[in-house]
Amino acid sequence: MNLFNLFSDIEKNDADADGRFNFTRRKMLKTTSMAVAGTTAFTALAMNKAFAADSSVTEVLNFALTLEYLEAEFYAKALASNLKDDSNFMSYYGLFEEIGKHEREHVDFLKTALGSAAVSKPEFDFTAKGMFPNPFAKENYPVYLTLSQAFEDTGVRAYKGQAANLMSNPDVLQAALQIHSVEARHAGTIRLLRGVTPFANEGNNDSSNGGAPAAVYKGENNIYQVDGVDLISLTKPKLLEQGGNPEMMAEKYVRESFDEPLTKADVLAIVAPFLK
Amino acid sequence: MEKMNSLTGKPVGPTVPAIPSVERRMFLRHLGLFTASTAAFLTACSKEAIVSPSTGAAARVAADGTVDLGSGDIGILNYAYALEQLEAAFYTTAVSETKGLSAMDRKALIEIREHEVAHRELFKAALGTAAIPDLEVDFSSIDWNSRNAVFDAANKFESTGVGAYNGAGKLLKTSAFLILAGKIVSVEARHAAYTAYMLYPGKKFDVAHELVNGNGLDVAYTPSQVLSGVQMYIKQKISGANLPS
Numbered sequence: 001m002n003l004f005n006l007f008s009d010i011e012k013n014d015a016d017a018d019g020r021f022n023f024t025r026r027k028m029l030k031t032t033s034m035a036v037a038g039t040t041a042f043t044a045l046a047m048n049k050a051f052a053a054d055s056s057v058t059e060v061l062n063f064a065l066t067l068e069y070l071e072a073e074f075y076a077k078a079l080a081s082n083l084k085d086d087s088n089f090m091s092y093y094g095l096f097e098e099i100g101k102h103e104r105e106h107v108d109f110l111k112t113a114l115g116s117a118a119v120s121k122p123e124f125d126f127t128a129k130g131m132f133p134n135p136f137a138k139e140n141y142p143v144y145l146t147l148s149q150a151f152e153d154t155g156v157r158a159y160k161g162q163a164a165n166l167m168s169n170p171d172v173l174q175a176a177l178q179i180h181s182v183e184a185r186h187a188g189t190i191r192l193l194r195g196v197t198p199f200a201n202e203g204n205n206d207s208s209n210g211g212a213p214a215a216v217y218k219g220e221n222n223i224y225q226v227d228g229v230d231l232i233s234l235t236k237p238k239l240l241e242q243g244g245n246p247e248m249m250a251e252k253y254v255r256e257s258f259d260e261p262l263t264k265a266d267v268l269a270i271v272a273p274f275l276k
Numbered sequence: 277m278e279k280m281n282s283l284t285g286k287p288v289g290p291t292v293p294a295i296p297s298v299e300r301r302m303f304l305r306h307l308g309l310f311t312a313s314t315a316a317f318l319t320a321c322s323k324e325a326i327v328s329p330s331t332g333a334a335a336r337v338a339a340d341g342t343v344d345l346g347s348g349d350i351g352i353l354n355y356a357y358a359l360e361q362l363e364a365a366f367y368t369t370a371v372s373e374t375k376g377l378s379a380m381d382r383k384a385l386i387e388i389r390e391h392e393v394a395h396r397e398l399f400k401a402a403l404g405t406a407a408i409p410d411l412e413v414d415f416s417s418i419d420w421n422s423r424n425a426v427f428d429a430a431n432k433f434e435s436t437g438v439g440a441y442n443g444a445g446k447l448l449k450t451s452a453f454l455i456l457a458g459k460i461v462s463v464e465a466r467h468a469a470y471t472a473y474m475l476y477p478g479k480k481f482d483v484a485h486e487l488v489n490g491n492g493l494d495v496a497y498t499p500s501q502v503l504s505g506v507q508m509y510i511k512q513k514i515s516g517a518n519l520p521s
Binding site for chain 1: 368371386387389390391393394395397398400401402438441442443445446451454455456458459460461462463464465466467468469470472473477478479480482483484485488490491492493494495496
């Protein structure tokens with residue numbers, strides 16, 4: 001319920017728009033911390049009890065844990081690396097710290113949930129056996145961002161691809177969805193930092209993905225979501241601006257509107273070069 | 277959830293015309309015969325629901341105007357459809373009414389608006405006759421003179437959407453709908469990042485540090501939480517009384 005106090009906050013009349021805005025932000029911090037405290041009905045340990053006997057759920061969560069190990073170590077290394085000599089990296093240090101914290105929390109959460117069934121952390125090679133220069137070198141901030149985007153977008157697609165395998169366990173499914181959207185917030189933000197669109201595309205060139213491995217975006221341009229629905233024809237006449245080629249614009253918006261899943265095999269193929 | 281759902285799980289009468297053809301469509305598609313024109317034809321010749329009536333009861337409008345979302349998977353899809361209608365309307369108004377938008381601001385609002393329209397149209401087509409009617413919105417409480425207030429409201433709508441989909445996933449019985457919801461929720465999360473970035477570029481607000489809990493988990497809301505939060509923006513009374521819980 002607390003979230004919606006915020007809605008009314010912005011709507012209160014106040015002559016000082018900026019002052020009100022800041023007030024709303026502070027208020028948001030306050031109310032959401034309360035909201036979190038009030039709704040922690042579910043813990044990783046409780047989840048562990050719930051699915052301990054289900055090997056397919058264990059398998060999905062260990063797959064997720066492996067990805068989270070990769071992401072957590074990536075940010076932990078970056079935050080302690082020579083990237084700190086790069087002023088661009090440092091201007092977003094707080095953001096990278098927050099993203100790294102989320103990934104570490106995901107690792108801890110999944111490890112707790114899996115208990116003794118948890119896989120151990122692999123050794124990582126963030127150059128992917130020489131495919132990329134060292135992303136943690138001072139001069140390689142752009143490489144660091146490229147890999148960050150690739151890992152986050154892969155994470156989004158990986159969780160999405162496993163959701164249906166968790167339907168037998170509502171608590172685990174919800175937790176996975178709650179991690180999934182955090183990865184998507186990360187992906188969108190990193191993409192914006194790089195000056196590319198926050199929306200995933202399978203580009204014919206690198207302009208939308210900026211050098212991230214093509215496999216990360218394979219199949220992302222799917223435009224069929226529900227059989228029997230031609231969404232481009234339905235959307236095209238309703239676009240706000242009909243400039244350019246409306247058919248092409250409608251197609252772009254339709255494909256951007258849905259993030260596509262990846263299979264476990266596709267994800268593991270992307271990740272494999274980063275494993276020692 | 278104070279309201280219990282008395283209808284969930286019970287077979288409900290066929291308020292939606294029976295549709296035998298989902299399997300056939302999928303079959304055609306697998307054969308590579310499912311072209312855009314086939315799709316257009318199917319869409320044009322039928323307003324019937326693509327979702328099977330066995331997945332819940334259709335929406336209903338009561339004598340007093342209350343819009344009941346329906347039950348089962350249909351109810352959850354109508355819940356999502358209501359939110360997408362609201363979001364699309366919000367951005368349509370934001371683009372035309374907000375004062376002091378830069379070119380980048382406008383581009384962001386239009387991009388997001390078009391995505392919400394695509395989401396809305398998909399649910400509308402998929403639900404067919406089982407869908408809720410068009411919702412009338414009320415944004416009189418939003419200050420369109422403040423660009424910051426508009427992006428802040430947009431950001432809250434997006435995070436509400438994220439929490440709504442995150443909380444609704446486990447209420448769906450049909451895996452195809454869960455997968456569809458998963459495809460949409462991460463786009464809503466990208467929208468949330470985008471709208472946050474328009475206010476605090478490159479800050480931890482962009483990744484919702486104030487919402488993500490100590491386990492690194494995003495928000496997840498029940499339908500009743502979300503509906504009570506957004507009701508003030510919708511003129512018709514929305515009822516989720518028959519939604520699964």
